[in-house]
Amino acid sequence: MTAREAVAVAHPNIALIKYWGKRDEHLVLPFNDSLSLTLDVFPTTTKVRLEPDADADRVVMDGAIARGEVLRRTTAFLELVRELAGRRERAVVETRNTVPVGAGLASSASGFAALALAAAHAYGLSLGAAQLSRLARRGSGSAARSVFGGFVVWHAGDPDAPDPDHTSYAEPVTDARLDASLVAVVLDAGPKAVSSREAMRRTVATSPLYRGWVTDSHADLARMRTALRDGDMACVGEIAERNALGMHATMETARPAVRYLTSASTTVLDEVRRLRREGVGAWATMDAGPNVKVLCASADAEQVAARMREVTGVLVVVARSGPGARHETVT
């Protein structure tokens, strides 16, 4: 039998309403809806090739043979795809990231979105967009959103439905009228000390602020969708910054506390506030790492980036709205 292979490319996304905490660890079902912008930078390219004679999957990430957690998660994901496809062949997965892995810049989002598309194709599955998003979600929650470009909403789904898995998928926000950019201030590209998976678990189990943040996130999402429709940059920015700070407050009040933000992050947050006082519309959002992403109108992005470079002296990347996951021709 001829081996099948497929290549896919996906981009990271940054959440403006965050996903933080799972109600179901196995199915990766979140407690709250989230909303993100897919970026046009740092793509991941993944090739999946079936190996009918192999007795184990092989994963090569950025030129190095993967072991440990990366291999375990990739193999578990391929098992899911094989189950769906009713096939047994093992595969070789070759993946190239252009985003620093594990630095809170969403490499698992682009990684599992690209893997979902390439693996589905290689194993002969024909999936609709929502099905592909559900599949990517099983690899990493945020990957459900990177299946689509632009602004994307991920529905937490209905936990009381007969099959909750079917109700939790992402889809594009088609009525957004906002040309926004995210200016990524890369303070640290190293891997994080506590994985977001473990940090979420700890937060849900021990933070007294967690339930309140989930309730606020529901209201934040409704207001943000209206603001996106109205093209109201200030409203979107204010909601995003508050939602991110709220998420970090939940982890800081977990036991033991999780702190991703550093003094360098705080310096950037102060500068974002200073920009606002000077009349420039800029708002901060931070994920599971010290890096700060500054949300602003695309027309202001270069000005914001120049200020961030001046103040921090670190790598600053302007990201605009990017495309969803797509196939690439096998070469």
Ligand code: 2P0
């Ligand atoms: C987000 N993050 O909405 C949130 C905000 C980090 C902070 O999604 O456990 O790698 O694989 O589902 O998707 C990072 O978590 O976690 C994340 P898993 P994931 O972007």
